[in-house]
Amino acid sequence: MIEGISIYEILTLTSILFFIGVYGFFTRENLITILMSIELILNAAAVNFVIINTYLFPDFLQGAIFSIFIIALAAAETALAIAIIINLYKLVTSVEVRDTETMKH
Amino acid sequence: MERILFYIFAVLIVIFAVASVSSRKILRAVIYLLIVLTAVSGLYFLIDYNFLAAIQLTVYGGGVIVLIIFSVLLVHHVELELEITPLKTKIIAAALVVAGLSITLWAILTYPFNTANNYKSIEVDVIGEKLLSYGEGGFILPFEVISVLLFAIMVGAIVIAKGKKLGIKTGEKLE
Numbered sequence: 001m002i003e004g005i006s007i008y009e010i011l012t013l014t015s016i017l018f019f020i021g022v023y024g025f026f027t028r029e030n031l032i033t034i035l036m037s038i039e040l041i042l043n044a045a046a047v048n049f050v051i052i053n054t055y056l057f058p059d060f061l062q063g064a065i066f067s068i069f070i071i072a073l074a075a076a077e078t079a080l081a082i083a084i085i086i087n088l089y090k091l092v093t094s095v096e097v098r099d100t101e102t103m104k105h
Numbered sequence: 106m107e108r109i110l111f112y113i114f115a116v117l118i119v120i121f122a123v124a125s126v127s128s129r130k131i132l133r134a135v136i137y138l139l140i141v142l143t144a145v146s147g148l149y150f151l152i153d154y155n156f157l158a159a160i161q162l163t164v165y166g167g168g169v170i171v172l173i174i175f176s177v178l179l180v181h182h183v184e185l186e187l188e189i190t191p192l193k194t195k196i197i198a199a200a201l202v203v204a205g206l207s208i209t210l211w212a213i214l215t216y217p218f219n220t221a222n223n224y225k226s227i228e229v230d231v232i233g234e235k236l237l238s239y240g241e242g243g244f245i246l247p248f249e250v251i252s253v254l255l256f257a258i259m260v261g262a263i264v265i266a267k268g269k270k271l272g273i274k275t276g277e278k279l280e
Contacts (some may be wrong), residue, residue, distance in 0.1 A: 002108075002111055002151045002152060003106075003107040003108065004107060004108040005107070005108060005111050007218050007220060008214055008218075009111075009115075009175060010111075010148075010211065010248070011213045012210060012213065012214075013115045013119070015120065015206060015209045015210055015213065016119055016206065017118055017119070017122055017141075018209075019202045019205055019206040019209075020119070020122040020123055020126055020202075021122070021126070022201075022202055022205065023126055023198055023199065024125070024127075025204045026189045026194070026197075026198035026202070027126070027127075027194055027195055027198045028126065028187075028190070028202070029187075029188060029190065030131065030187055032131065032173060032176060032177055032180070032181075033126075033131065033134060033187070035171065035173070036126075036134065036138050037126055039142075039169065040122055040125070040126070040138070040139065040141065043141070043142065043145050043165075047145060047148060047149075050149065050152060050154055050157065051152070054152055054153075054154070054224065054227070055184050055218070055220050055221065056218060056219065056221060057221065058195065058221050058223055058224050058225060059221075059223070060242075061227065061231065061232065061235050062153060064157070064227050064232065064234065065114065065235060065236065065247075066183060066247075067157055067243050068157065068160060068232075068236075069247055069251055071157075071160055071164055071165070072164075072251050072255065073247065073251070073254070073255075074165075074169070074219070074272030075164050075165075075168055075169055076255055077258075078169045078172055078173070079172060079258060079259075080258050080262050080265070081263050082172050082173070082175075082176045082262075083262040083263075083265040083266040084265055085176055085180065086176060086179060086180065086266055087265050087266055088237075089179075089180050091176040095180050095181075096188075100246055
């Protein structure tokens with residue numbers, strides 16, 4: 001718990017962070033920047049897990065532990081996505097969303 | 106003091122998150138993302154969850170950002186500017202995001218949360234015991250699932266980034 005800060009202020013901050021990530025996901029047209037927007041979204045979710053754990057249920061540790069799992073999943077997903085992006089760049093020499101249609105044929 | 110620190114982190118997070126999704130220079134966008142991730146780890150320090158703050162700094166600030174920077178340097182020219190998104194797309198996306206944000210904020214701000222008073226900081230030894238305990242309230246199963254997943258991701262990333270069809274005896278490469 002942060003001294004003098006209520007749960008509403010932190011949840012407002014994480015909602016804003018989440019929707020900034022959603023905005024980036026909508027407007028970006030490059031695979032790497034879309035991946036960065038997903039990182040923002042996952043971070044907002046992880047902060048929410050910890051906040052709700054410490055403010056509402058301090059006797060349990062579910063949120064605190066699952067935020068560790070979220071970070072592990074995000075790192076794994078980034079590694080795999082970047083492997084796919086680099087492989088795709090070898091195939092079509094572009095990482096723009098509209099050029100990546102090799103799986104469609 | 107903690108209040109001031111929280112607001113400093115909040116302003117940093119919002120400003121640099123917006124800069125990160127709207128900057129046209131891709132390498133700068135990555136650095137803005139790094140600042141956002143570091144400020145989020147500052148939030149974890151404020152909540153007194155030091156272990157997760159250290160994990161955030163090492164995994165995100167050390168691992169993910171380096172991976173993204175490497176892929177940017179491999180794939181793009183450094184000075185390349187991203188294409189400008191059409192204004193119509195931006196407006197539609199902004200309208201959707203503002204609508205979603207207002208609904209979420211309305212739901213959050215009208216809900217009466219029962220904040221608990223018996224606060225204690227989250228210690229590393231408790232986390233470690235919970236992660237490996239198979240008794241009541243233990244987390245050994247998700248822990249094992251994550252370890253299997255990390256192994257699968259490792260093999261998958263190596264196979265995919267290699268870019269060659271494995272298991273074909275003729276050794277032909279993908280065009």
